Amino acid sequence: MAELIRGKEVKAQIEEELKAEVEELRSKGVTPGLKVILVGDDPASHVYVRNKAKACDRLGIKEETTELPEDTPEEKVLDLIDGFNKDPNVHGILVQLPLPKHMNETKVLYAIDPMKDVDGFHPVNVGRLMIGDPDFLPCTPAGIQEMLVRSGNDPAGKHVVVVGRSNIVGKPIANILLQKKDGANATVTICHTGTKNIAEFTREEDIVIAATGWPGTVTGDMVKDGVVVIDVGVNRVDDPTKEKGYRLVGDVKFDEVEPKAKAISPVPGGVGPMTITMLMKNTVRAAKRTLGE
Ligand code: NAP
Numbered sequence: 001m002a003e004l005i006r007g008k009e010v011k012a013q014i015e016e017e018l019k020a021e022v023e024e025l026r027s028k029g030v031t032p033g034l035k036v037i038l039v040g041d042d043p044a045s046h047v048y049v050r051n052k053a054k055a056c057d058r059l060g061i062k063e064e065t066t067e068l069p070e071d072t073p074e075e076k077v078l079d080l081i082d083g084f085n086k087d088p089n090v091h092g093i094l095v096q097l098p099l100p101k102h103m104n105e106t107k108v109l110y111a112i113d114p115m116k117d118v119d120g121f122h123p124v125n126v127g128r129l130m131i132g133d134p135d136f137l138p139c140t141p142a143g144i145q146e147m148l149v150r151s152g153n154d155p156a157g158k159h160v161v162v163v164g165r166s167n168i169v170g171k172p173i174a175n176i177l178l179q180k181k182d183g184a185n186a187t188v189t190i191c192h193t194g195t196k197n198i199a200e201f202t203r204e205e206d207i208v209i210a211a212t213g214w215p216g217t218v219t220g221d222m223v224k225d226g227v228v229v230i231d232v233g234v235n236r237v238d239d240p241t242k243e244k245g246y247r248l249v250g251d252v253k254f255d256e257v258e259p260k261a262k263a264i265s266p267v268p269g270g271v272g273p274m275t276i277t278m279l280m281k282n283t284v285r286a287a288k289r290t291l292g293e
Pocket of ligand 1: 140163164165166167168169170191192193194198211212213214217232233234235271272273274275
């Protein structure tokens with residue numbers, strides 16, 4: 001039986017650490033502050049934002065969400081960001097994606113002060129990660145690294161294959177694990193739809209990270225015995241036995257891969273909770289910086 005790497009457990013550990021850090025910051029007169037901008041009525045976005053607010057509450061971070069209607073002009077969002085950039089009590093700014101179609105997502109995200117970019121998507125932070133001097137790590141990839149290290153599967157010296165090359169998961173996790181740093185220093189291969197034979201790579205690797213958004217991208221015959229697997233995918237598949245008519249599965253065929261694996265993250269229950277946890281970590285980091293820490 002493979003060990004299950006559960007995000008919930010890693011999240012609980014990190015939240016305990018963050019609570020202590022927030023308390024210390026407060027004792028020095030600084031309350032970490034996060035501003036969230038939510039435009040439109042996307043139900044999933046509303047759920048994410050509510051969960052972010054709950055996490056802030058648990059940790060003592062001051063969170064405020066500005067909800068705007070779908071037809072808000074882009075200028076209004078840019079003005080809000082400008083105000084938050086200038087406010088010393090705001091340490092982190094998050095614009096919930098997706099934005100309505102009439103807005104230029106890139107322009108809006110680039111307007112955030114990189115020092116308050118707790119999502120880690122601003123090109124300054126992407127570039128800093130690339131050159132090995134990161135400030136804010138993007139949340140989901142940073143969470144994957146924490147899951148590996150805290151479950152005793154340190155990637156240092158290991159061969160890692162990342163399947164998927166998106167800007168929010170695949171490329172940054174590959175970059176994080178490549179760095180000559182603690183909890184990284186791995187040899188990293190990235191596969192994608194242009195890779196002719198993905199199994200040729202996955203079969204050789206100690207750690208497989210799947211982030212494609214396609215169920216069954218990694219099957220049992222594609223991995224070696226003793227592999228460590230992080231399944232980032234969250235996919236809905238029809239399931240008439242469920243009340244909602246669907247269930248969530250990852251990008252990895254769990255039933256086939258689990259028996260061969262040393263450790264594997266399940267879906268649901270794996271990477272899921274880590275994104276918000278690392279957002280909290282970045283917000284606390286941003287607040288600490290105001291004290292020069
Ligand atoms: P994305 O932007 O759609 O990117 C998917 C990447 O996977 C692309 O680089 C694509 O290749 C590659 N790909 C797709 N199908 C493939 C296949 N059959 N074989 C090899 N490569 C394939 O997706 P994303 O944003 O990175 O998200 C990936 C998955 O992670 C999704 O299921 C998403 O819901 C999930 N996710 C979960 C969390 C969380 O749990 N907290 C957070 C973020 C994302 P090309 O570049 O060649 O097109």
